[in-house]
Amino acid sequence: MTALEWHTYEVGHCLHPEGSVRKGGAWRPVRFPALAFLIRHPERGAVLFDTGYGKHFFAATQRMPERLYRLATPPRLQDDESLVSQLERDGIGSDEIGTVVLSHLHGDHVGGLRDFASSTIFCAREAWHNLARRGRLSATRKGLLHDLLPENFLQRVRWIENAPPAGLPECFREFSPGRDLFGDGSLIALHLPGHAAGHYGLFFRGRDGEPILLIADAVWSSRALRDGVPPPAMTTSWLGNTLAYRSTFERLVRLHRAWPWLRMVPSHCLEHRP
Numbered sequence: 001m002t003a004l005e006w007h008t009y010e011v012g013h014c015l016h017p018e019g020s021v022r023k024g025g026a027w028r029p030v031r032f033p034a035l036a037f038l039i040r041h042p043e044r045g046a047v048l049f050d051t052g053y054g055k056h057f058f059a060a061t062q063r064m065p066e067r068l069y070r071l072a073t074p075p076r077l078q079d080d081e082s083l084v085s086q087l088e089r090d091g092i093g094s095d096e097i098g099t100v101v102l103s104h105l106h107g108d109h110v111g112g113l114r115d116f117a118s119s120t121i122f123c124a125r126e127a128w129h130n131l132a133r134r135g136r137l138s139a140t141r142k143g144l145l146h147d148l149l150p151e152n153f154l155q156r157v158r159w160i161e162n163a164p165p166a167g168l169p170e171c172f173r174e175f176s177p178g179r180d181l182f183g184d185g186s187l188i189a190l191h192l193p194g195h196a197a198g199h200y201g202l203f204f205r206g207r208d209g210e211p212i213l214l215i216a217d218a219v220w221s222s223r224a225l226r227d228g229v230p231p232p233a234m235t236t237s238w239l240g241n242t243l244a245y246r247s248t249f250e251r252l253v254r255l256h257r258a259w260p261w262l263r264m265v266p267s268h269c270l271e272h273r274p
């Protein structure tokens with residue numbers, strides 16, 4: 001498996017009562033960073049895993065009912081903090097991003113998608129279908145915003161479900177087979193159901209062959225993974241399916257205990273920043 005350079009970007013944050021993301025947590029608001037990841041592939045160039053917030057998020061939540069999203073989890077993003085601005089400062093133009101892989105379609109993961117107008121998009125068909133069938137209010141209640149997808153989304157998307165099945169190390173036996181996005185075994189999408197429709201993580205080898213699993217929102221913090229404490233059912237039922245979420249969560253906790261050298265990186269926790 002190819003060893004890939006990767007970087008983490010914090011692209012804005014929102015405020016959440018701690019108790020809504022951690023069972024038994026306090027009700028004071030805590031900072032909830034929105035992370036995006038850049039992975040450098042030797043042939044495919046720069047690949048993003050999610051995009052964090054972006055100016056489009058604020059435009060899309062200007063009016064009701066979408067504004068409810070912004071009121072429920074107040075986001076913060078400085079002008080120069082969008083992913084496209086941060087990449088530019090690192091010498092990477094938006095047109096150099098060949099591929100954007102979407103873990104799922106929540107607004108804090110796809111808020112910057114429109115800034116990458118020439119990228120191929122990998123997304124679960126299940127995720128798109130779940131958004132496409134909803135009206136504005138129903139979508140907003142699930143953390144989804146129609147306006148964040150570019151108009152030409154369907155011309156640019158490649159469905160994750162259509163990628164060939166991939167072999168994963170034996171310790172992944174409790175999960176369904178991965179999906180080999182580029183057909184070369186370098187980036188493998190892993191279905192992590194429960195948090196939202198069509199929710200995927202991404203497995204690859206980082207520097208020195210270190211195994212990395214970006215777990216998106218299947219677990220919200222490294223601490224939760226260590227302690228085995230899931231978020232309250234109220235939150236997971238509101239966003240997705242608690243039964244499926246808990247099953248994924250427990251499998252990830254077991255995987256973490258069985259294979260501690262696998263670096264699992266949640267999308268809203270800075271503990272594992274490389």
Ligand SMILES: [Zn+2]
Pocket residue numbers: 104106195196217
């Ligand atoms: Zn989410």
